[in-house]
Amino acid sequence: MKYLSTSQQRWTARGLSGLGLSLMLGGGVMAYQNPQFQQPEQLRAVHKYGSLQQAVMIPQDGMMGRGMGLGLFVAGLTTSGLGLWLSDSEPRGVTPESVVKTALPNGRTLTLFPPEDEVLANVQQKILTLLSAYPWLKSCMQAYCVVIVGASGVGKSTIANAIAVMRLLLWSWPVAILDPHGDNNLAQGTWSTGRLYGSAQLSKVPVGEQIAIAWDKLKGGYAPYQKNRRQRQTIIIDEFTGWSDPSEPDELKALTAPITSHCIRQARKCGNGIILLLHGDRKGTAGGDMPTGVLESLMKTAAVLQVEGQADEFGELTWSGKGKFKAPGTEPTNKHFQRVSIPDSIRPGRLQKDISELLDYLGIGLDDDPLDEVIVKGQLAKLRDALRRRFDSPEFIDALNQIYEGPTAPSSEEDDNTYPDPKWDELKDREDGINLLAYLKRNNHRQIDVNTLKQNWGKRQNFNSRDDIRSILAELTSLNLGEWVDRDAGVWRVLPKWEDFPDALD
CATH class of the missing domain: 1.10.10 (Arc Repressor Mutant, subunit A)
Incomplete structure (x- = not known):
């Protein structure tokens, strides 16, 4: 339903179904009993002859009651049908029914999983069911460039993470995340899988340099794509709106134009599935000082989802489950934006709670070493080598181990x-x-x-x-x-x- 969120649609469907069943039950009973409705003349006759204590005959062959009962039954049937039509086919989650949670005596919960292949097959089937219920989401899954637009707090990053996870589970597409505020999203559990560039917790390389190194590797494309066009890689670019802000590292400002150009011209050629997160689709809210013509070209090329928010009791925008979607390749005009509902199963917090244990079981998560080995040159390399010689020496490491392990009994020759x-x-x-x-x-x-x-x-x-x-x-x-x-x-x-x-x- 275009104008209702998933939650509103479900409650409306339940209400209509309940009303329809009530009308059908009442109408069926009325049609069976056929209650009689008397005319005014008959009521006056009953009063007249009753006051005289005389008998009066009232005909019982009227069909009005039965007709009204049948009418109510048909109305109930129609209302129930409308409720059934409004009910969505979205699965309540992606965790298979074969996954069993058992309560332990100490109050903890033990999760029992079937074999990995069975779990993955069941999860994939649930994802396909979800995509069939939301055609716009299916379009995003296949698009070479997806632009998600919305204010802070409405769920842009959550939707991008959900698309990336579903691509990985369905097609094994690897995930890279370029996020200048990676530590914040890491603490909130926003990202579920992939290599996160932009976190000081995962790498000692400065944030801007991390992202620059990553983009230099990612822009070349995904090698398996050249042999199999169905194999691609997902690249999430978070907070792209602020990359040109003076407070951000210089490396990010220099990447704004190349990334935009890549989305428009090269992503399709090299197998990159890019997801850009913006605060707006107008100049100044999308990649800083991006030229108007380039922005229009990007919005036309990409699949665009405009996420709407709703204000909470404090006036802050939060998840609403509603938005507008434009298919890739169409002009970014009001005519091409269609109202859509966003599934509740990917709302902030819900997805992480639903799949965290599942991803752990399947061995899927964030990479703990996104940059592998970064090549360091010049004076910095000399300093690094000197530190390694001093602190990576066997003597130093043995001394640390002895301190950590504490005093031990002397070993015998047999040991x-x-x-x-x-x-x-x-x-x-x-x-x-x-x-x-x-x-x-x-x-x-x-x-x-x-x-x-x-x-x-x-x-x-x-x-x-x-x-x-x-x-x-x-x-x-x-x-x-x-x-x-x-x-x-x-x-x-x-x-x-x-x-x-x-x-x-x-």
Whole structure:
């Protein structure tokens, strides 16, 4: 329904259905009993003969009561049909019914999941059902450029995150997020998956430089797209309106024009699915001082969603579940904007609550190392190397470990050979094992769980199953390079010291 939010539509449908059922029930009873309605002359006769204590005959063959009952029944049937038509087919969430929550005696809740493949198939079916109920959302899923316009607080970032998550779950499109205020959205749990550039928590590189480095890599496109046009990558560009603001890093100001040009001309050619978040679609509210002609071209090329808000009791704009949508390739005029409702299942807070456990189970989440290794040159590189020589030395690390672990009993000669010697020679032919060990050494992960490996290293190496990760770790265990910490094969740790590793792993 175009003029109602999803919640309003559901309550209207329920009200009409209830009214229709009441009319049908009352009309059916009236049609069956056929109550008689007397004429004025008959009532006067009853009064006259009653006062004389004489009998009077009243005919009982009138059909008016039955006719009115049938009329009410038909009206109820029509009202119920209208309520059924208004009812939406949107699923109440994407969590499969096969996922069971069990209450534990200590008050906590345990979630039981079926096999990953079954969970993913059920989730994909629910997403397809959701898209069939909202054609405008389906159009956004396939668009090379989506522009989401709205004031702060109406849910722009939440909608962008939902589109990115659904693309990932349906088609395995990777996600990159360019967000100058990444730490704020990280604290609020806005982003569910992908590489977040713009967070001081995830990288020590300055925010503006993070985003500049990321865009330099992303603008070249997604390599698998050249072989398979259905494979793309999602790039969310948050707060694009303020990138030209004097308070923002200089790197962001320099990227405004290139990103806009890329959306208009190159995104389709290189497999980038870009989502731009703006505060307005007029000059000054979209990318700073963007020329009017460029802005009009962007708005024509893109699928545009104008998100409406509603004021709360304090006058702040919040989620309303309503908006206007324009399909890509059409002129951004009032004629082409159609009123739409936005599903409640992707409203702020609802989506995160619904899918957080599900994404954790599937090994999907935010990357903990978005930039991998940043190349540093010049005086900064010399300073970095000096710091590494001083603080990454084996002596310094051993001293820190001794402080952390506290005093220990002296080891006996029998304990010196607790672990067998690593089989380095056999490792040479195991490329996946070498890559995994190199990742662990580079990030100084001596102990790590399988879920984290799958979410980060595994995703980059195209290992999408826990069993794949476990099989590689099992091979390394057989080479005396590590061991399982728990019985469930969920946590694994490295046995040899980093300095004992071959130089090939550096």
